Amino acid sequence: MGKLRSGTVGxxxxxxxxxxxxxxxxxxxxLTYLMSGSRVTVAAPEQPPAVPPGPAAAEQRIRDLETQLADVHGQQDHQLLAGSLVALVVMVGVSLLLGRLLAGRVLRPLRLITAATRRISAENLHxxxxxxxxxxxxxxxxxxxDGLLERLEASFVAQRRFVGNASHELRxxxxxxxxxxxxxVAKPEPAAQTVALAGRxxxxxxxxxxxxxxxLVLARAQHGTLADRTPVPLGRPAREALTARAADIxxxxxxxxxxxxTDTWTRGSPALLSRMVENLLDNAIVHNxxxxxxxxxxxxxxxxxxxxLTTGGHVLDQERVDRLTQPFERLGADRTGPEGSCGLGLSIVAAIVTAHGGRLTLLARPEGGLCVTAALPSAAGPEAGKAAR
Known part of the structure; x- marks a missing residue:
C-alpha cells in the first residue's frame, strides 16, 4: 500500500x-463507566473481633461495614477510570491504524486509475x-x-491526417x-509588365x-509524435546554422x-532540433x-x-517579449513584415522545445537586446554509452 501523502484525500x-x-x-x-453499578460483597472476617453485646456494638459494626464498603467502591471507581483511560489510549492507535488501512483500501482503485492515466500520452492514446x-x-x-481518451485519440488522429493531407493539397x-x-515568362519576348508581375x-x-x-512544422511539433528520437549533439545544428547563414551575418x-x-547532448528529433536552432538564429539576425x-x-x-542565444539592441518590454511565443506576435513596427518572416518563428521554437520536454525562456536584457534559452533534457552521447559498456 502506497504512502498517504500529507494533504491528500487519503x-x-x-x-x-x-x-x-x-x-x-x-x-x-x-457508558460502561456510568452503568457500572455492580454491588460489591464484603466477606466477613474469619474471626470477628470480640465486642460486647448490645445495640451500641451492633451500630458500630454497621458503621465499620459501611466505611469498608465505601472504600471498596472508591477503589473500584478508580481502577475502572484508570482502565478506561488506558483503553482510550489504545483505541487512539487502533483507530489511526484501522483508518489508514480503510482509507488505503478505498483509495487504491483511484491510485491505479491515476497511475494509468499518467502513463497515457499523445503517443499512446490508444x-x-x-x-x-x-x-x-x-x-x-x-x-x-476512457471515453475522454477515445475522443482525444479521434481528435489527434484527425489533426495528424489534416497535417499530412495539407502538405500535399496546399502545395x-x-x-x-x-x-x-x-x-x-518563357514565351518569346515577354512583356515587361509580365516579367515584373511574375517577379512579384x-x-x-x-x-x-x-x-x-x-x-506544418508547428502542427507536427504540437500534435505529432517524435518517432525519430535519437541522441543529438546541440552543437552540430548550431554550427550548421551558423555556416549556412554566414552571408547574412x-x-x-x-x-x-x-x-x-561539442559535449552537449539531448535526445529528440534531429530535424526539429535543427529547425529550432535555425529559427532562433534567423530571429537574431533579422531583428538585430x-x-x-x-x-x-x-x-x-x-x-x-x-x-x-543572446543579442544586443534596444531595450525591450518584458511583458511584450513574453507574448512572442504566440503565433504572429511581433515586437513593434520594426518587426512587422521583414522579408521571409511569417510571424511563426518563435512559436515553432516554443512548440519544438515543449515537444522535447524542455522549456523556452525569453528574457529582455536590462541593457538592451534579448536572451533566449532553450533548456532540454540531457542525454548521454555515444562515447558515454561505449564507456559504460
Whole structure:
C-alpha cells in the first residue's frame, strides 16, 4: 500500500475514520463507566473481633461495614477510570491504524486509475484504463476517463491526417502557379509588365510557401509524435546554422561570439532540433541592428542541456517579449513584415522545445537586446554509452 501523502484525500479519510472509531470507543467506555453499578460483597472476617453485646456494638459494626464498603467502591471507581483511560489510549492507535488501512483500501482503485492515466500520452492514446469490477462510482469514473481518451485519440488522429493531407493539397496549387509563371515568362519576348508581375508573384508565393511550411512544422511539433528520437549533439545544428547563414551575418556586419560545446547532448528529433536552432538564429539576425552582435552557446549540467542565444539592441518590454511565443506576435513596427518572416518563428521554437520536454525562456536584457534559452533534457552521447559498456 502506497504512502498517504500529507494533504491528500487519503489523509483526510484516515482522520475521518480514526475520529469515528475513537468517538465510538469513547462513547462505549463512558457508558460502561456510568452503568457500572455492580454491588460489591464484603466477606466477613474469619474471626470477628470480640465486642460486647448490645445495640451500641451492633451500630458500630454497621458503621465499620459501611466505611469498608465505601472504600471498596472508591477503589473500584478508580481502577475502572484508570482502565478506561488506558483503553482510550489504545483505541487512539487502533483507530489511526484501522483508518489508514480503510482509507488505503478505498483509495487504491483511484491510485491505479491515476497511475494509468499518467502513463497515457499523445503517443499512446490508444491505451485504455479498462477497469473491471462492480458498477460503482469508481467504475463510472474509469469509464468516463476512457471515453475522454477515445475522443482525444479521434481528435489527434484527425489533426495528424489534416497535417499530412495539407502538405500535399496546399502545395499542389502553389506548384501550379509557379509553373504558370514560368510558362508566361518563357514565351518569346515577354512583356515587361509580365516579367515584373511574375517577379512579384514569385515573391508572394515564396512567402505563402514559407508560411505553409511554418504551419506544418508547428502542427507536427504540437500534435505529432517524435518517432525519430535519437541522441543529438546541440552543437552540430548550431554550427550548421551558423555556416549556412554566414552571408547574412556578414551582410549585416554582425559579430558572432561562438561558445558552442561539442559535449552537449539531448535526445529528440534531429530535424526539429535543427529547425529550432535555425529559427532562433534567423530571429537574431533579422531583428538585430547593423554592426550588432550575437552570442550563441551550448552547455549542460545536472539540470539538462541548454542552448542560449543572446543579442544586443534596444531595450525591450518584458511583458511584450513574453507574448512572442504566440503565433504572429511581433515586437513593434520594426518587426512587422521583414522579408521571409511569417510571424511563426518563435512559436515553432516554443512548440519544438515543449515537444522535447524542455522549456523556452525569453528574457529582455536590462541593457538592451534579448536572451533566449532553450533548456532540454540531457542525454548521454555515444562515447558515454561505449564507456559504460
Amino acid at each position: 489523509r483526510r479519510f484516515t482522520m475521518l475514520y480514526a475520529a469515528g472509531f475513537l468517538g465510538s470507543g469513547t462513547v462505549l467506555l463512558t 491505451q485504455r484504463l479498462a477497469v473491471t469490477g462492480p458498477a460503482d462510482e469508481v467504475k463510472e469514473l474509469a469509464d468516463t476517463v 499542389t496549387p502553389l506548384a501550379t502557379m509557379r509553373a504558370s509563371l514560368d510558362v508566361a 508573384l514569385r515573391t508572394e508565393l515564396d512567402r505563402v510557401d514559407h508560411l505553409l511550411d511554418g504551419f 556578414a551582410a549585416k556586419r554582425l559579430t558572432v561570439h561562438d561558445e558552442i560545446r 541592428q547593423e554592426g550588432g552582435w550575437i552570442r550563441i552557446s551550448t552547455d549542460h549540467d545536472t539540470a539538462g542541456a541548454r542552448l542560449v
